[in-house]
Every structure is written in structure tokens, then in C-alpha cells.
Amino acid sequence: MSVVEETRLDAKIPGGPIEDKWEKHQFEMKLVAPNNKRKFDVIVVGTGLAGAAAAASLAELGYNVTNLCIQDSPRRAHSIAAQGGINAAKNYPNDGDSVMRLFYDTVKGGDYRSREANVYRLAHVSNLIIDQCVAQGVPFAREYGGLLANRTFGGAQVSRTFYARGQTGQQLLLGAYGSLMRQVEHGKVKLFPRREMLDVVVVDGVARGVVARNLMTGEFETYCGHAVLLCTGGYGNAYYLSTNAKGSNVTAAWRAYKRGAYFANPCFTQIHPTCIPVSGDYQSKLTLMSESLRNDGRVWVPKSADDKRPATEIPDEDRDYYLERRYPAFGNMVPRDVASRAAKERCDAGYGVGETGMAVFLDFKDAIARDGEDVIHQKYGNLFHMYKKITDEDPYHVPMRIYPAVHYTMGGLWVDYNLESTLPGLFVLGEANFSDHGANRLGASALMQGLADGYFVAPYTIANHLAGRQLPRVTTHHPAFQESLVDSRNRLERIRNVNGERSVDSIHRELGHIMWNDCGMSRTAQGLNDAIDKITALREEFWQNVKVLGKGEALNQNLEHAGRVADFLEFGELLARDALERQESCGGHFREEHQTAENEAMRDDENFCHVAAWEYQGTDSPATRHTEPLTFETVKLTQRSYK
Amino acid sequence: MSSLKLTLKVWRQPSRDEAGQFHTYHLEDVSTEMSFLEMLDVLNENLIAQDEEPVAFDHDCREGICGMCSLMINGQAHGPDNETTTCQLHMRHFRDGDTIVIEPWRAKAFPVIRDLVVDRSALDRVIAAGGYVSVNCGSAPDANAVLVPKTDADKAMDAAACIGCGACVAACKNASAMLFVGAKVSQMALLPQGKPERASRVLNMVARMDEEGFGNCTNTAECEAACPAGISLSNIARLNREYLKAALTAAN
Numbered sequence: 001m002s003v004v005e006e007t008r009l010d011a012k013i014p015g016g017p018i019e020d021k022w023e024k025h026q027f028e029m030k031l032v033a034p035n036n037k038r039k040f041d042v043i044v045v046g047t048g049l050a051g052a053a054a055a056a057s058l059a060e061l062g063y064n065v066t067n068l069c070i071q072d073s074p075r076r077a078h079s080i081a082a083q084g085g086i087n088a089a090k091n092y093p094n095d096g097d098s099v100m101r102l103f104y105d106t107v108k109g110g111d112y113r114s115r116e117a118n119v120y121r122l123a124h125v126s127n128l129i130i131d132q133c134v135a136q137g138v139p140f141a142r143e144y145g146g147l148l149a150n151r152t153f154g155g156a157q158v159s160r161t162f163y164a165r166g167q168t169g170q171q172l173l174l175g176a177y178g179s180l181m182r183q184v185e186h187g188k189v190k191l192f193p194r195r196e197m198l199d200v201v202v203v204d205g206v207a208r209g210v211v212a213r214n215l216m217t218g219e220f221e222t223y224c225g226h227a228v229l230l231c232t233g234g235y236g237n238a239y240y241l242s243t244n245a246k247g248s249n250v251t252a253a254w255r256a257y258k259r260g261a262y263f264a265n266p267c268f269t270q271i272h273p274t275c276i277p278v279s280g281d282y283q284s285k286l287t288l289m290s291e292s293l294r295n296d297g298r299v300w301v302p303k304s305a306d307d308k309r310p311a312t313e314i315p316d317e318d319r320d321y322y323l324e325r326r327y328p329a330f331g332n333m334v335p336r337d338v339a340s341r342a343a344k345e346r347c348d349a350g351y352g353v354g355e356t357g358m359a360v361f362l363d364f365k366d367a368i369a370r371d372g373e374d375v376i377h378q379k380y381g382n383l384f385h386m387y388k389k390i391t392d393e394d395p396y397h398v399p400m401r402i403y404p405a406v407h408y409t410m411g412g413l414w415v416d417y418n419l420e421s422t423l424p425g426l427f428v429l430g431e432a433n434f435s436d437h438g439a440n441r442l443g444a445s446a447l448m449q450g451l452a453d454g455y456f457v458a459p460y461t462i463a464n465h466l467a468g469r470q471l472p473r474v475t476t477h478h479p480a481f482q483e484s485l486v487d488s489r490n491r492l493e494r495i496r497n498v499n500g501e502r503s504v505d506s507i508h509r510e511l512g513h514i515m516w517n518d519c520g521m522s523r524t525a526q527g528l529n530d531a532i533d534k535i536t537a538l539r540e541e542f543w544q545n546v547k548v549l550g551k552g553e554a555l556n557q558n559l560e561h562a563g564r565v566a567d568f569l570e571f572g573e574l575l576a577r578d579a580l581e582r583q584e585s586c587g588g589h590f591r592e593e594h595q596t597a598e599n600e601a602m603r604d605d606e607n608f609c610h611v612a613a614w615e616y617q618g619t620d621s622p623a624t625r626h627t628e629p630l631t632f633e634t635v636k637l638t639q640r641s642y643k
Numbered sequence: 644m645s646s647l648k649l650t651l652k653v654w655r656q657p658s659r660d661e662a663g664q665f666h667t668y669h670l671e672d673v674s675t676e677m678s679f680l681e682m683l684d685v686l687n688e689n690l691i692a693q694d695e696e697p698v699a700f701d702h703d704c705r706e707g708i709c710g711m712c713s714l715m716i717n718g719q720a721h722g723p724d725n726e727t728t729t730c731q732l733h734m735r736h737f738r739d740g741d742t743i744v745i746e747p748w749r750a751k752a753f754p755v756i757r758d759l760v761v762d763r764s765a766l767d768r769v770i771a772a773g774g775y776v777s778v779n780c781g782s783a784p785d786a787n788a789v790l791v792p793k794t795d796a797d798k799a800m801d802a803a804a805c806i807g808c809g810a811c812v813a814a815c816k817n818a819s820a821m822l823f824v825g826a827k828v829s830q831m832a833l834l835p836q837g838k839p840e841r842a843s844r845v846l847n848m849v850a851r852m853d854e855e856g857f858g859n860c861t862n863t864a865e866c867e868a869a870c871p872a873g874i875s876l877s878n879i880a881r882l883n884r885e886y887l888k889a890a891l892t893a894a895n
Binding site for chain 1: 657658674676677678680681684685687688691692694695696697699701702703704705706707708709710711724726727731733735756757760762763764766767770771772774775776777778779780781782783784785786787789790791792793796797799800803804806807830831834836837
């Protein structure tokens with residue numbers, strides 16, 4: 001692998017004090033006049049918070065928007081499953097919050113591996129998001145006086161999280177979906193559901209369109225425009241088992257990477273501490289229990305590893321509330337990476353509970369005694385209901401069993417301050433980009449980022465591209481479209497023609513095992529090298545022995561899955577390489593070789609205070625690692641402490 | 644944990660334009676801890692091993708919120724468990740030796756695309772007719788500028804919890820979408836933000852609902868019984884009141 005240190009990626013961060021950068025930039029950027037906007041066509045891929053918000057906002061401004069989504073309806077994008085809430089610096093509870101504090105908490109929570117200017121902008125626009133969503137009719141939780149209610153999330157000592165029961169993502173997405181459908185009705189958005197993007201089309205070095213497969217008919221289609229926005233989510237399903245929806249995948253981002261967009265920090269994956277544990281080999285996904293539960297639930301394991309009494313019979317003095325013990329200042333509300341590693345440490349040390357010993361308790365006994373079952377039901381009713389459906393146990397009476405699971409990916413396509421990738425004209429929004437969360441995302445910040453990018457950032461920054469570049473007229477008859485289309489078609493044909501013995505799912509599961517064991521919560525150079533060898537071998541097996549039945553020209557879910565697994569098999573290797581190269585521990589990336597005496601993550605700011613961005617060099621050459629140095633002018637680089 | 648032996652009768656239909664029929668499959672060693680869709684995953688792995696094309700079915704989040712999964716299971720939308728989507732239905736609700744009949748949603752407005760997959764885009768078109776507040780990004784007042792009584796916000800949230808799966812339509816003998824439409828109309832009617840377009844919204848959404856081929860409501864309440872999100876029938880009553888008021892006071 002070649003490591004290029006001299007290449008400096010230009011993040012285009014505006015000058016001036018951090019508080020003024022965004023406003024200054026807004027003034028300096030080019031504008032497209034209202035009557036000229038209708039001359040521009042913009043392709044938005046994905047309809048989650050970032051995609052739906054961007055598509056609706058761009059259409060409201062007057063652009064012609066083409067919007068593709070993989071599900072049967074834009075309302076089903078995986079943002080819908082976000083539970084706990086959305087952060088904003090409103091300071092309604094009068095508890096000392098501010099834009100600066102939200103910014104500070106996010107930079108610290110990300111373990112100083114995010115870009116200060118982006119995070120400040122995120123905190124700055126967070127308040128506008130809440131205003132926008134309330135105006136859309138999002139039914140946020142309220143106090144009796146009619147004002148909005150707040151709760152606390154991990155990594156913060158103020159209450160800044162707005163929520164709609166345990167279904168905040170659903171309500172925010174339905175708000176954005178409503179705005180999107182309004183524009184569909186007005187004819188400003190052309191909506192194409194059940195389409196999977198398979199390539200970005202590049203004309204004269206600029207992203208000018210996409211190739212997609214119509215999942216209902218199997219036909220390949222091309223879409224042309226003046227800019228392409230990828231809002232296609234994260235790559236957690238590289239691990240097979242994750243809290244992601246089954247359809248979530250890396251394909252769109254990976255295809256863009258192969259066309260020239262750099263992939264940044266792929267090793268920054270978030271393992272969420274509170275998920276329902278694995279129960280068997282047939283398991284198809286893992287279910288998250290919102291972090292908001294840690295407001296009232298207390299995490300514990302028995303003090304004695306041999307204590308096999310039922311949880312309810314273990315008295316307080318025999319319980320180890322290990323998060324409260326180790327981190328008295330933040331207690332159960334430490335950030336996700338810290339809570340996850342602590343759970344793994346307890347289980348690995350033999351204190352785990354449940355049949356498999358790979359779980360810890362999340363107990364509501366004290367909260368129910370303090371506030372009553374009704375109050376707990378009001379706050380978390382749907383989560384308790386979901387837990388009972390899955391486990392057949394009633395968390396009102398016995399503690400939940402939880403264990404960490406892959407949940408979110410901070411890494412993603414590299415973007416500059418304008419959310420534009422290294423491929424001109426290709427913008428990347430939401431979880432699909434890498435920009436705001438550093439090495440660890442704080443709870444209730446994903447919704448904030450998706451909507452910030454979609455409602456308040458991309459609609460401004462895209463004008464700079466549209467008005468600032470020469471964009472000659474291009475149609476889908478351009479040879480570049482035909483080449484991309486033929487490439488995509490040939491690739492799926494090749495998969496169909498392997499005619500081997502192994503099912504797609506079994507290969508995906510095996511990849512998941514490799515990723516979880518060697519690139520999961522705790523990583524070593526040895527394990528990562530092993531993983532790279534194993535992934536390479538598995539990828540070869542895929543292309544020689546995968547078995548996909550049925551036609552290409554029809555709805556064929558097995559073929560869809562195969563295409564995505566083929567990409568995960570390439571991407572997984574890059575993730576492992578990135579983890580191998582980053583010889584430090586930070587946030588969700590924990591290298592066993594780099595830890596403090598107290599087993600906390602030990603950063604190496606001297607050598608790794610940078611973004612790693614990988615450039616594709618063709619199938620036969622290893623990717624090139626570029627770096628973008630991170631400078632901290634406002635927040636001082638210190639070791640994170642939640643004690 | 645115990646295991647079940649099951650007989651499955653599954654609707655197979657190659658495409659929208661071809662006729663479908665039931666196929667019978669036998670499954671052994673189904674763990675009671677599995678979800679219904681994990682059971683179908685096992686069936687599909689078996690089918691692939693026998694060189695038979697797997698059964699197509701819609702699913703995504705597998706945690707009961709995206710609304711993508713469907714299925715009539717022994718004649719019940721989303722199966723036998725209350726307030727549960729198919730993906731959250733677990734095999735512990737079935738017994739050893741059971742025969743399970745699995746069909747797609749059946750409604751004029753939901754044509755079958757393949758096997759158990761149907762086209763529900765008609766629901767999106769009903770929302771497009773008015774299921775939103777017409778507010779452009781950037782023009783909103785401060786979020787706390789308008790007070791919303793907690794009881795109203797709670798009731799609006801109860802209605803807004805609809806996941807848009809279409810079970811109400813599939814369960815209804817008239818294939819009516821009144822519960823779906825009632826939920827959205829109620830959410831907006833209960834909130835001050837929805838007031839300016841209150842009348843036009845209900846008239847337009849009901850008109851679109853009719854155009855799309857959904858039937859009318861005859862108060863059988865199958866929809867409420869089938870709804871995985873617990874949407875109450877009272878939303879249909881509110882829809883009727885809103886519609887009547889709007890129709891009587893409409894300017895044209």
C-alpha cells in the first residue's frame with residue numbers, strides 16, 4: 001500500500017473566526033437567480049432525512065429534481081428507524097446550552113477526529129431544523145404548558161434532545177417525506193422508487209448522472225443532470241448483523257469511489273452499546289434499544305462471575321453498576337464507544353449474563369420505583385413493547401439484556417466544506433459522508449446532521465457548483481452513459497453466470513463474522529492482517545462459487561443482494577486496511593496496541609490527527625491513502641474524560 | 644427454545660401479468676425464537692439449495708417501523724399477534740405441525756409485482772394530494788412560538804405513528820384506505836400548524852383515495868384490529884367529521 005503524505009486535500013474551509021465562517025461563506029458563494037434555477041436538473045439518490053430534505057428543499061427553490069430510492073416508498077428509508085431524538089442548541093431548559101457547547105460536545109464526543117468548521121456549522125443550523133420540523137407538523141413531545149420537551153443523551157450534561165416518543169426518526173422523516181411529496185405533486189420532483197443506483201456517470205470530469213436498475217423489471221436506466229447528490233446512508237451491513245435495515249448497503253458510495261470520489265475514514269464504525277443480543281445462527285438483524293433508555297435505565301452485571309441467580313433476586317450490594325463506578329461524572333450517559341467497550345470488557349472477563357454470557361443488564365427498577373410505571377411507559381412505551389415482542393420478556397419487571405452491535409458508520413465519502421466530494425459535481429450528504437462525527441457519533445446527532453445537510457447546507461452550496469462551473473448540455477445519449485450502463489449490466493450478468501454452489505447469504509454471513517471478530521470493537525494489527533487475507537479469499541470464492549437463481553430482467557431480490565455483497569467484499573478490505581494504517585485508538589476505532597493503563601483509547605495526535613481519504617487505483621493496485629490534517633483552533637486537543 | 648415442523652402454503656406469482664398459485668413447502672427445525680421473516684429466510688436458503696427460485700417478499704428494517712413488510716398470514720394481515728408487524732412476529736406464536744398460508748396484500752389498488760410483493764405507491768399518491776403542511780424550508784418561526792397543548796400533541800402523535808404498510812387496506816373487505824387517510828388528516832387537524840389547509844387537505848386526499856381505487860368504509864373495524872401501529876378507529880370518525888365540515892363550507 002502506498003501512503004501519500006504530501007497530497008493535501010483542500011477542504012475549502014472559509015477563513016475568519018469559527019462563529020462567522022458559515023455566514024461569510026454564504027455571502028461569498030455564487031447564487032443561481034430564481035428564474036435560472038429551472039434550467040438546472042439535480043439528481044438526488046436516496047430519500048432518508050438527508051435525501052428527502054435536500055430533494056424537497058431544492059425543488060422548493062425551483063430546481064428540477066430527480067429522486068431515486070431503493071424502497072417501494074420514500075417514506076421507508078432507514079432514517080425512519082432512528083428512535084431517541086435530535087439534538088439542537090435551543091437551550092429551552094435554561095441549563096447552560098449554546099451553539100458553542102453543542103459544537104464542543106460533538107468535537108469531544110468524536111474524539112477530535114472531525115473538522116471543526118463543519119461541526120460548528122452543524123451546531124449553528126441545529127436550531128433551524130427544530131423550527132422547520134415543528135412547522136411541518138412533526139408532533140414532538142411537549143410539556144403541559146404547550147412548550148417543547150427535552151431529554152438528555154450520551155456525552156452531554158445538558159438536556160438538548162428533542163423527541164417524538166421513541167420514534168423521532170420516523171416523525172422527522174415523515175415530515176421531510178411530506179415536503180417531498182408536495183413537490184412531487186407540483187411536478188418539481190420526479191420520484192423513482194424501487195431503483196438501485198449502480199454507477200455515477202462522469203462526463204469531462206464532472207458527475208453528470210447515474211445508472212440505476214429498476215428493481216421491479218430488472219431494466220437498467222440512466223438519469224442525467226447538472227449535479228448528483230448521494231444520500232445513501234452508511235455501510236454497517238458489511239458486518240452482516242447490524243441495526244441497519246436489510247437493504248442498507250455501500251454500493252452507491254462504492255461505485256462513486258470507483259469513479260474518483262475518495263473514501264474517508266472507513267474504519268470509523270460505531271458499535272452501539274444497547275442492542276438486543278444475538279439469539280441464534282439464523283439471526284438476520286439486531287435491534288437497537290434507544291440510548292435514551294440510559295436516562296432512566298442503569299447498566300449492571302453481577303459482582304461475582306458465578307452469580308447465576310435471576311436478575312430480580314440479586315440485591316443491590318451484589319450488583320456492579322460498572323459505568324457509574326468508572327465514570328462518576330457521566331455515569332450511564334457516557335458516549336457510545338465508551339459504554340460499548342465497557343460492556344465487552346465485563347463480558348470478556350466472565351461477568352456477562354443470559355444464556356450466552358454475552359449480555360449485560362439495563363435495569364429500570366429504580367426509575368419505575370421513583371416515577372411510576374406510567375411515566376416510564378409514556379417515555380419508552382414502544383421500546384419496551386418491541387423488546388417484549390422479540391425476547392418474550394417484560395422489561396417492566398425484569399431488566400433488559402443488552403449487548404453492543406454495529407449501528408452507524410462515521411466514515412464515508414470524503415467531502416469538503418461544501419459537501420462536495422473529490423469528484424466535481426458529486427455531493428454527499430448525511431451518513432454517506434464522513435464529515436461531522438469524527439471517530440464517534442454522539443446520540444441524537446445523526447438526525448441533526450442528515451437534516452442539516454439536506455435542508456440548510458446543500459441547497460446553498462450546490463449553487464456554487466451550478467453557477468461556478470461550465471456545464472455543457474449533456475443527454476443520456478452521451479457515450480459515457482452508455483459505457484456506464486454496459487458496465488453495470490455486465491457486472492450483474494457476470495454474477496448470474498457464476499452458477500456456483502454457495503448462497504449469497506452464506507457468503508455475506510461469513511464476511512460479517514470476519515468483520516465483527518477482527519474489525520469490530522477491538523482491533524489488532526495481527527487480526528486486521530488476517531481479516532484482509534480472509535476477505536480476499538472469500539471474495540475469490542464469491543466470484544467462483546456464488547449461486548444466484550432467476551432472471552436479470554425481473555424482480556430478483558437474490559441478484560440485488562449478490563450485487564451488494566460483491567461490493568461489501570471489496571469495501572471490507574478497505575475498512576480493514578484503514579484500521580491497520582491508523583495506528584492509534586480513537587472513538588470507535590480501538591487498537592489494542594494503543595490504550596492507556598486504564599484501558600481507555602489512546603490517541604496519537606502527533607501522527608494521526610488527520611482524515612485518511614482513500615483513492616481508488618483500479619482493481620489490480622492498492623488504494624492510495626491521502627490525508628487531510630485536522631487543526632483545532634477553538635477546541636483544545638485533550639484526552640477525553642468522562643470520569 | 645424449541646423447534647417446529649411446519650407446512651407452508653405460499654403464493655407464487657412470476658409477474659404482475661401472469662397468474663399465480665399456491666406452492667406447498669415443508670420446513671423442519673424452525674426455532675421458536677425466530678422471527679417470521681427469518682423463517683422465510685430459512686425457506687429461501689432451502690429453495691436455493693434445491694435450485695428453486697426463492698420467494699420474493701418485501702422487508703427492510705425488520706424492527707416494525709419502516710412499514711415495508713406485509714403478508715396475509717392465515718388470512719390475517721401481519722399474522723395473529725396484536726399490534727405487530729410481520730417482521731416482529733415470532734415463531735413462538737405457532738405450534739408444531741401447523742400449516743401456515745402466506746399470501747400478498749390483496750386489493751385493487753395494490754397490484755402484485757411478484758410472489759408476495761405488491762405495489763403500494765397509491766398510498767404515496769394519496770399523501771401527495773395533501774398529507775403535509777405547505778411550508779418551505781427556511782421560513783419557519785421559532786419552534787416554541789406556537790404553543791401546542793400536550794393532549795393535542797399526544798393525540799397527533801398517536802395518529803402520526805402510522806407506518807403506511809397498507810395492512811388496513813388488506814384487512815378491509817372494501818379495500819378501504821380510510822384508516823390510513825384518517826390518521827394523516829387527524830394528525831394535521833389536531834395541530835395548529837395544520838389548520839390553514841385543513842379543509843382543502845381532507846377534500847383532496849379523499850378525492851385522490853377514490854381515484855386510486857380504494858373502497859369506502861363500512862365500519863367493520865378490521866383495519867383497527869390489523870393495524871400494527873395501534874391506529875384507532877376514532878381517526879376515521881374524525882376524518883368523516885373533517886370531510887363533512889370541509890364539504891359544507893367549501894368555497895367552490
